[in-house]
Amino acid sequence: MTAHSADLLGAYLLESWQNLTQLEACLAELRAGHDPGAVDALVVLYHRMRGSAALYGFPQMSSLAALGERLLESRPELPEELRQQLLGVLHSVTVCLRSALEGVASGQGEGEVGLTFAGIGGTRRLQDLLAARPTAFRAPSAPERAKTPEVPGTPAGLEAKLRAFREGQSDLWGYFAPEVREHLDALRTGLEAGESGDVTEMFRAAHTVKGSAYMVGFEVLGDFGHGLENLLSAVRDGERTLDAPARQALLEATSVVERLLRAAEGEPDDLAPVLARLSRRLTALVDGEVPEPEAPAPQAPGPEAPRPASPERRESVRVDPRRLDALMDLVGELVVSRARLGQTLSQLAGLTQAMTDSHARVGRAVRDFEERYLNPDMVRVGEGTATSRASVGELFDELEFDTYNDLNVLARAVTELAADFGEVRSSFGTGLSGLRDENERLGKLLRRLRQEVARTSRVPFGQVTTRLRRWARGRAEPLNLITEGERVEVEAGVLQGLADPLLHLVTNAAHHGLEPGGERVRAGKPPVGTIRVRAVARGHHLDVEVSDDGRGIDVAAVRERALARGLRSAAELAAMTDEAALHLILLPGLSTAREVTAEAGRGVGMDVVASNVRRLGGELLIRSRPGEGTTFTLRVPLTVRVAEIVLARVGRQTVAFATNSVAALREVDPGEVLGTPAGEAVEHEGRRVPLHPLRPLWGLPESGARGPRRVAVLHTASGLTAAEVDEFLDIEEVSLRPLEPLLASLPFLAGATVTSGGEVVPLLDPGGLERLAGQPRLWAPRLDTRGTRQQARLLLVDDSVSVRRVVGRMLERGGYRVVTAADGQAALEVLGQDAAFDLILSDLEMPRMNGYELIEALRSRVSTASTPVVVMTTRAGEKHQRLAFALGATDYFSKPVDETLLLRRLGQLCAGGAA
Structure with a gap:
């Protein structure tokens, strides 16, 4: 094995363990007689394990996985006895794969896989099975595969069926089609963004398109969207890259979905061959193949081309005429208020002119005073005039008139100007007060107008419950769906944003909440489960409750899955209340489903719910009681504008x-x-x-x-x-x-x-x-641990060379100084020479001295008794955790672990955070 592949061995092991866990879950479902669709999932999983084992140089595991794929590839029809025999062979395959992976993880290689398979009876059972039905496992030939329709529901006359669906579901098409187009836009935007596109958001868009299509009965789009989702799922999980062929295929798929919608709306098109061709292409890309270019089918007109065959799509809302009359009344009041406001502004303009005239008078009086007393030259020039005036003044004295000098004249002018300014100020204050009053009236009118306009855009909540009832009627397994509050009015944009979350929640309740009929009867419940959707307007908010009378959420299982997925550490999970642990189901990728189906199991549903509710400015509340059921409350504003x-x-x-x-x-x-x-x-x-x-x-x-x-x-x-x-x-x-x-x-x-x-x-x-x-x-960090990280020394103990390299580099990127040891004995030797480590990160399964023995030895030494010890292992069982904590472990992580979570937790411990 090359050095490069050795560096990536850790990633291979993490992927293979995940695939093997899903294999075992699917086999258990098949053995119990549940979900025949798990066969398709098994074929995909065996195919993935075959390819990755061959890539990393493990030919025996690759051959064994290929055997499992070959046995199921033809989807054999077998009687019950032979079916159980086939499941026994597949179980032997899985046991051997697990044993080989454990050998690879411990550094011993895959071992003699074929001998192990024969030793546990797998070869004998396989020979008996082939002898009983030699032709049942013949793989279909290439011509047969070409003749087999790749997309169910695409017979001749597809366009007629699409149009019939749209005409029969005209009440929901106004919501469904815009939703799909919105998600298509998000998908195109992500694809056109290149490497900066958010793959998770693109996956959510494809998942929602597929799920919504299945919910409303648009199976053609649901089946095609499933292939689209599978490719994006492979990209999201790192199984393949979003290279040019994949990006081009996804862009073409978005165009085909748009053509499906337009065909349903009446535009002529020939879609059946296009769907089959592109579905084969998407499947090949999921399998890691590069499909040969195929001759493209005739393209339908693009979105920008004229479409005379179908009417133009326009968004519309039905409005009560009385609301329009109320709007016109408010508009009339606004016109009157606008006229009053204009009159007040005219009065203020007149006051401005009065102030301008008064300012001019002040200027003249000051200028005259300045000429007489502050400029003597000007006074001498005018002496002749002054003499004549003095003689006139003598006449005034003889007549006993009052005489006024220039200072008296200026004082009188200033007094008059002060009176003028007082009058202007009073008038200005009156006008300003009127302007304020008018502005307040105008604000009230605008508020009332806004409320009325908002009411015109509101629609009854029952438009969403119609879709939910149709979904419930179309289910194979019966359930009671009770809806309340259909007449509550919600802004159209808010209701549209609630459509996807509600579909996800009722699907989640049906798949994870409600028990099978027999189990319900044994628990003293009615054989048919009930899901209740209730909408209540409280003030400016809408509360939508989705409740079921099922088994409730298994908090322990949620904690276990969060630990197994590396989303939280054992210490963090132990410190959580049950209420906080319930919200872990909102994390991306966390699902307690044991199998992946067309409607559930990928760990994306509740993530979509939480994201959409936050986007609406709302919040999600979860309440659950074991054996009694679960209630999700979506609190969103009635308007978001x-x-x-x-x-x-x-x-x-x-x-x-x-x-x-x-x-x-x-x-x-x-x-x-x-x-x-x-x-x-x-x-x-x-x-x-x-x-x-x-x-x-x-x-x-x-x-x-x-x-x-x-x-x-x-x-x-x-x-x-x-x-x-x-x-x-x-x-x-x-x-x-x-x-x-x-x-x-x-x-x-x-x-x-x-x-x-x-x-x-x-x-x-x-x-x-x-x-x-x-x-x-x-919460945002209250103390700066960056300097602590730069000084912290960590001892990484793991017997896997690739894990030491990959995790060591991860820790170094986080700012730590890392020393490694191959097992517990080597770690003690390192600590014997230098015990100045801030933290020890250790695996459990190691040669010479395992992790438990290492923890016990560390706690018995004075120099390391208080050093934090964090366990990082593939063993996520509760008994493994209990023993580790009993011996003195500080925290416990399950592989694969999220890098951000690990670095944050180690930073807290190195900085003296809570253990």
């Missing part, structure tokens, strides 16, 4: 809360803040409310200011919470903007807006703040 916000200051950052989520704004004396084991709290209306300072969210130190603490008490779906800020500012009415994908994943952000002063302000999500405070490891 305009809102009133309360502005506050945190350090130099301005933040905002929606006014409809604010229960109170308070100034709390420091002595009133309560200390609890879970953190600080305040009393509000007789209730103890948890308090979360926001400064740490931006990495700011404590303010150190003395005096009252400013607290916003906020509503969440689960109750009240409180956030501490530095200062409260104003209340403004603003237009909300959705977050970009980079920020949409932050749980404490509900959106963003621009204030009247032009400042971009984040809108905080109270529920997200509450969840974030319950998971301190996701």
